[in-house]
Amino acid sequence: MEFLLSTAIGLLTAAGVYLALRARTWPVVLGLTMLSYATNLFLFATGRLVLNQPPVISPDVVAYTDPLPQALVLTAIVISFGMTAVIVVMALRSFLESGSDHVDGQDKPVPAENRETTEGRA
Amino acid sequence: MNHWIIAPIVLPAIMAPILLMGARHDMVLARIFSIASTVALLGIALALTAMVSDGTILTYALGNWVAPFGIVLVADRLSVMMLVLTAVLALAVLFFAIDGSDREGRHFHALYQFQLMGINGAFLTGDFFNLFVFFEVLLIASYGLMVHGGGPARVKAGVQYVAINLVGSTLFLISVGMIYSVTGTLNMADLAVKVPHIPAGDQALLQAGALLLLLVFCVKAALIPVHFWLPGTYANAPAAVAALFAIMTKVGAYCVIRLYILAFGADAGAATWLAAPWLLPAALLTLVLGMTGVLAARRLGQLAGFAVIGSMGLLLTSVALFTPIALSAALYYLLHSTLAGAVLFLIADLVARRRPGHEDGLSVAPGFTQLKLLAGSFFIAAIAATGMPPLSGFIGKLLMLDAALDSVHAAVIWTLVLGTSLIAIIGFGRAGSTLFWKSTGEPGSFPEHAQSNSLSLIAIGLLLAGCVALTLFAGPLTTYLDATAEQVFATHQYIEAVLGNTVLPGGLL
Numbered sequence: 001m002e003f004l005l006s007t008a009i010g011l012l013t014a015a016g017v018y019l020a021l022r023a024r025t026w027p028v029v030l031g032l033t034m035l036s037y038a039t040n041l042f043l044f045a046t047g048r049l050v051l052n053q054p055p056v057i058s059p060d061v062v063a064y065t066d067p068l069p070q071a072l073v074l075t076a077i078v079i080s081f082g083m084t085a086v087i088v089v090m091a092l093r094s095f096l097e098s099g100s101d102h103v104d105g106q107d108k109p110v111p112a113e114n115r116e117t118t119e120g121r122a
Numbered sequence: 123m124n125h126w127i128i129a130p131i132v133l134p135a136i137m138a139p140i141l142l143m144g145a146r147h148d149m150v151l152a153r154i155f156s157i158a159s160t161v162a163l164l165g166i167a168l169a170l171t172a173m174v175s176d177g178t179i180l181t182y183a184l185g186n187w188v189a190p191f192g193i194v195l196v197a198d199r200l201s202v203m204m205l206v207l208t209a210v211l212a213l214a215v216l217f218f219a220i221d222g223s224d225r226e227g228r229h230f231h232a233l234y235q236f237q238l239m240g241i242n243g244a245f246l247t248g249d250f251f252n253l254f255v256f257f258e259v260l261l262i263a264s265y266g267l268m269v270h271g272g273g274p275a276r277v278k279a280g281v282q283y284v285a286i287n288l289v290g291s292t293l294f295l296i297s298v299g300m301i302y303s304v305t306g307t308l309n310m311a312d313l314a315v316k317v318p319h320i321p322a323g324d325q326a327l328l329q330a331g332a333l334l335l336l337l338v339f340c341v342k343a344a345l346i347p348v349h350f351w352l353p354g355t356y357a358n359a360p361a362a363v364a365a366l367f368a369i370m371t372k373v374g375a376y377c378v379i380r381l382y383i384l385a386f387g388a389d390a391g392a393a394t395w396l397a398a399p400w401l402l403p404a405a406l407l408t409l410v411l412g413m414t415g416v417l418a419a420r421r422l423g424q425l426a427g428f429a430v431i432g433s434m435g436l437l438l439t440s441v442a443l444f445t446p447i448a449l450s451a452a453l454y455y456l457l458h459s460t461l462a463g464a465v466l467f468l469i470a471d472l473v474a475r476r477r478p479g480h481e482d483g484l485s486v487a488p489g490f491t492q493l494k495l496l497a498g499s500f501f502i503a504a505i506a507a508t509g510m511p512p513l514s515g516f517i518g519k520l521l522m523l524d525a526a527l528d529s530v531h532a533a534v535i536w537t538l539v540l541g542t543s544l545i546a547i548i549g550f551g552r553a554g555s556t557l558f559w560k561s562t563g564e565p566g567s568f569p570e571h572a573q574s575n576s577l578s579l580i581a582i583g584l585l586l587a588g589c590v591a592l593t594l595f596a597g598p599l600t601t602y603l604d605a606t607a608e609q610v611f612a613t614h615q616y617i618e619a620v621l622g623n624t625v626l627p628g629g630l631l
Contacts, residue, residue, distance in 0.1 A: 097277050
């Protein structure tokens, strides 16, 4: 269990860091998403890994799981979801305005007529 | 319980949706509401100042949950002073924005209020996961403001800004998780109680978490090695937004001051003064890099960005000494550098609007209207930003150098501060003479959208008047700041105010 979780966090972080350092915006977005998944799992583990225990106090239970990291993860998921949506929109807008999805814009732009626009779509 | 404490967060949080829904088609209405809200924020901040100026620390338990378990807001001298500074800056910048640049894109005023909500929340909260949430509030508003008006260069810089801050948020969460896993608390005061009692086996995890958190705050404060996002972002953002962002770097500085004196300060056991050995070299390098950047900048906006980086380096150099007297000097410089940094961006924008084809590039171009007025403003702003007498920058630097005398690193700090001042003076002098003295001849054509700019000039005047006021009232102000710094270092007052009688010896561990 511990090994599985830590490996998963490690792999997600490594992939996330690698992708976030790429030169195109789409891999960067994917990398940031993976980093946020790794963070969510990590936060979950900070309350220690406990199986089949309730988070809420009840008289006939002796061991509990920590409820706080679960609340933190929930907040983190909501926020990272919103932020991912923002960066996707901004990356798309950046490509449409400059004709290049290179993060520094140091690339030959795609001709304007070959760019698909998002206008007129639902 | 004093409900005024939460007003600086609730007021913009209510105004922003009203602006978004009610006033989205009516710019005049939006401007009136936005100004009214910001004036009210200033009033509230001043009222809070009156409440805390005698040294009381006000706390507000959200939902009436007792401190270590619920989220608390804490208003002491330091946080209320930051609220006043935010409100003053926001009001002046808003005058600049309603002079036309708020029409360039949509929802400027709503985003502006959300931005103020996030900044005020970050200054008030006493819980570091809540601090993360307010960071995200201010960041997501800043993403919107950053690309206000659009354009390829601006959106490109915006994508980079979002990406670096998403990585920053990820690191923030990881460090919060590490600290929580060891201490079992998210409340800053409770953290300060528990850190000294952490066993040696958990110290590595705790200190790694705390230093990762320092890195996150350094991303916000634009310190080496995570400073690189700032010049591109600020130079490409709309001028009003860049000027408001001058307070965002101070949010990072505020968090460093608050957390690393309270929880990892004098009484932190094995983690005593954890931040100091990392912060001081980083701050000094930032100072050198920022001021060298001033000399190397090719555009006035870039120059202002590097001046902000340099001033953050100087500010955090003084903070990194971690003595009350140095902190008091740093706080004075913080007030000054926020106003001086903001006004540089506004002047750069007015210059850029008047030089079609040249924009704010440091090149010789035909003269333009109001050249002498802008040259005069730039001259005053440059005196303030480089720290020459008689303005507030000089007093700030003097106080810092004086405070650094007791430090073992005094020689290094003095050399670098004085050396970089000279570099900055040369940089500003070169920029000013190229832009204003060499640009002679017929006034160039005056672009239409820059016709009415009396409000912009009032905004610049207000900020410069702020610098002058800081100079004139330096005496009473430094007395107040000394008291503020002492309160920050008297951490037991903060802990008692937040936790009251619920403190258990050794914490709940």
